[in-house]
Amino acid sequence: IANPDRVIVRANGKMVNCPGLLADEYERIGGPVPRCFGKPGQEIFGEARSSLLALGSSRICHVGDSLHHDVGGAQATGLSTLFVRGGIHAAELAAGASLPELCSRYEVRTPTHAVPLFA
Template sequence: LMPPPLIVANPDVVTVDGSQLVPMPGSLAAVYGGAGGRVVLMGKPAALIYSAAGAALGLGPGELLAVGDSLEHDIAGAAAAGIDSLLIAGGIHAGELLPGSTHGSVDGSPPSGAQQGDAFAGDEVAVDMAAL
């Protein structure tokens, strides 16, 4: 007997709440999927969310801009859908992108990729802040 699928409308693993990162539905999806359950993602980065937004507005991919703070969901999803994107550097990746930032910190020190539960943990990212 197969367990029912878990439908996840927001696959984000963490989000920023004040000055700390808190778990999101993607955390549960990872556990459920890891235990052998079938997970159906309905939110970003699934292409359906972007095509539905464009259709609702009567706009094509070249006329949309996706804005988000998750490289794994917001930015990767927009790229896969052919939509331009804007990364909010002060979100869940602040510890990696903004030197000295404690945004999303558990103990007041810059958060690590492991604290963020981020698929891009360990990747080096160089950001030219003057270009922003």
């Protein structure tokens, strides 16, 4: 699977299912685990980090709205993170979940930075 994202948020705010959701379901019903390339896989973050290393690690920051795919993947590669609160976790945050609670739920450390939206 080339894009293991489970959902994305379109510009109009609509959430759309993605191939990663299908892969999770396939694995849940006993199918073989699909090979995925993309976030949160270390191949893609490692490649990005290597190509930007001339900037210096302290100047590289991954921006994303998924705690699992963006924040978790970047953290595993040693990158700083900027979490966009208005993305796929917006409903959970609006329902009263705090960012630390969500980080615990998705098993990631608190992002380096967070912003309401990114346009």
